[in-house]
Amino acid sequence: MLRRVALVTGSARRVGAAIARSFAERGYHLVLHHGNSPDDAATLARELEQAHGVRVLVVQEDLQDSSAPARIVQAAVAAFDALDVVVSSASVMEFRDFESVTPDEWARTEAINLRAPFFLMQAAARALNDGGCIIQMADHLADETGFPQLIPHQVTKAAVHQLVRTVAEHLAPRIRVNAIAPGLVLAPEDMTEAAREKFLRDVPLARTGTPLDVVGAVHYLVDAPYITGTLLRVDGGRHLRR
Structure with missing residues (x-):
């Protein structure tokens, strides 16, 4: 059986690792x-190879380097001679007051959250098999106010949505492009219980999400051949109250 190949950026830890694990469970070869x-x-790669009999290529690249996305895709094609799904999960979110954001911090956020996803799509478009799928990670915070300590993150994630709309139309019908906007899935380690409860007051489903909620959205989009250019919100309905 010919195995499909998935590439997931930012996949060593947290939600990215959960997404990568889900592809291995479905029999995909992986680029981590x-x-x-x-x-x-390395630990995740060994786990997935042993548990699921798939091949896993580990690629280390700093996405602040403008040529890194192309190298990641080149490594994938060199290893597997195929590419079916790309999930752009790598992201940075730095808390800074409006007055204290520096040009270097802005540039770092823009490079990782916006520039790298664009050039990853550009490189992937040349390599993806017909019917291929690209999924970008947006963020529910992109549509909200009241978070002045996250302006670079919010602005770049809002731009991701427009990027997906434009590129989806350009790459159709051969390749589909969609985005997922997770809500509070993995709370920051320093988030207090009081802050969590305050946040949940605006979530109709009255709970935080889990990585599996995002995983489910990823595979829904992978398996939905008539959906492109869409932003799928995985936020417990929080957008209804914002």
């Missing part, structure tokens, strides 16, 4: 990209 988590990536 990480920026600076070599031990986590």
